[in-house]
Amino acid sequence: ITGLNGMLNTLVKAASAAQRVFEIIDLQPDIPSEEGHLGVSGEGPCSLAFEGVRFFYPMRPDTMVLDGLDFSVGAGQTVAMVGRSGAGKSTLVGLMLRFYDPKGGRVLLNGTPLTEYNLRLYRQKVGVVSQDTQVFCRSILENLTYGLEPGEAKMADIERAAKAASCHEFIQELEEGYQSMIGEGGTRLSGGQRQRVAIARALLRKPKLLLLDEATSALDAENEGRVQEALDDLVHSVHGSCSVVLIAHRLSTVMGADKIVVLDRGRMVEQGTHEELLKNNQIYAGLVQRQLARDAKAEGAEGAEGAE
Numbered sequence: 001i002t003g004l005n006g007m008l009n010t011l012v013k014a015a016s017a018a019q020r021v022f023e024i025i026d027l028q029p030d031i032p033s034e035e036g037h038l039g040v041s042g043e044g045p046c047s048l049a050f051e052g053v054r055f056f057y058p059m060r061p062d063t064m065v066l067d068g069l070d071f072s073v074g075a076g077q078t079v080a081m082v083g084r085s086g087a088g089k090s091t092l093v094g095l096m097l098r099f100y101d102p103k104g105g106r107v108l109l110n111g112t113p114l115t116e117y118n119l120r121l122y123r124q125k126v127g128v129v130s131q132d133t134q135v136f137c138r139s140i141l142e143n144l145t146y147g148l149e150p151g152e153a154k155m156a157d158i159e160r161a162a163k164a165a166s167c168h169e170f171i172q173e174l175e176e177g178y179q180s181m182i183g184e185g186g187t188r189l190s191g192g193q194r195q196r197v198a199i200a201r202a203l204l205r206k207p208k209l210l211l212l213d214e215a216t217s218a219l220d221a222e223n224e225g226r227v228q229e230a231l232d233d234l235v236h237s238v239h240g241s242c243s244v245v246l247i248a249h250r251l252s253t254v255m256g257a258d259k260i261v262v263l264d265r266g267r268m269v270e271q272g273t274h275e276e277l278l279k280n281n282q283i284y285a286g287l288v289q290r291q292l293a294r295d296a297k298a299e300g301a302e303g304a305e306g307a308e
């Protein structure tokens with residue numbers, strides 16, 4: 001009887017958990033993936049433009065996060081977005097991926113509103129490497145080819161992408177190589193390894209538009225160095241063949257961009273190349289000076305530690 005009672009308790013708990021799962025499965029997305037009729041045609045990279053985009057999150061309608069944002073990314077250009085924390089950089093990535101639509105203004109892809117493209121087909125052409133990279137509890141191979149048609153990527157392409165993203169080496173060291181299971185119940189990857197898998201995944205899709213949200217923290221020094229190297233290589237290798245929007249935190253990445261867009265309180269307040277913006281001596285120049293002062297201080301502290 002005690003055993004039956006325990007089972008009953010477990011069943012009641014499982015039933016209420018299942019109900020919550022079904023409620024989530026039944027949720028209808030705000031933006032249906034089959035909405036829109038256009039595919040992203042042509043071989044080359046895409047251009048992207050924000051025209052007077054206004055946006056607030058549904059939960060906080062009184063806080064305007066993007067407030068008449070204008071900027072453009074030319075086909076094949078690498079554009080770095082910089083700005084203080086909370087300026088709206090990650091939000092605009094959410095709008096580019098159509099997690100949300102603007103409340104005002106337009107986002108244009110190759111001159112046509114993003115809303116006219118079929119969401120599924122559009123997202124197939126976009127590569128994303130975000131700060132909070134997710135991996136699935138599947139094999140490394142399935143994680144790399146996630147979202148591609150079966151057989152679409154050849155093993156040679158997969159290994160090439162993994163090598164370019166500096167993850168081939170650690171994958172080979174796993175007992176079952178590319179077939180090794182990762183995530184819960186399998187091999188747990190470090191933050192840096194997850195990011196490198198995400199970079200390889202993005203490369204494999206041969207994207208027309210690449211969105212990179214550079215990680216700021218949560219990586220140890222060695223992993224951070226390797227992730228940055230892999231990201232730099234990625235931006236370099238796709239330059240011209242793919243348009244890149246980079247949410248950048250490191251000065252060295254920003255300096256290499258074709259254009260730097262400075263955001264402040266949801267608006268574009270400056271744009272230009274590194275040299276042009278330094279000459280302007282406005283917000284960007286201030287950010288650069290602060291970063292250089294921080295670097296010098298960190299180097300000084302390291303030097304003092306070494307002397308001890």
Ligand code: ATP
Nearest residue numbers: 057059060065083084085086087088089090091092
């Ligand atoms: P960081 O450099 O710190 O990542 P950011 O420039 O990317 O910052 P966002 O993350 O886009 O800035 O946030 C812009 C504003 O929107 C902030 O005020 C933030 O609190 C708010 N915000 C972000 N995400 C949400 C959300 N899901 N719901 C409500 N408000 C949000």
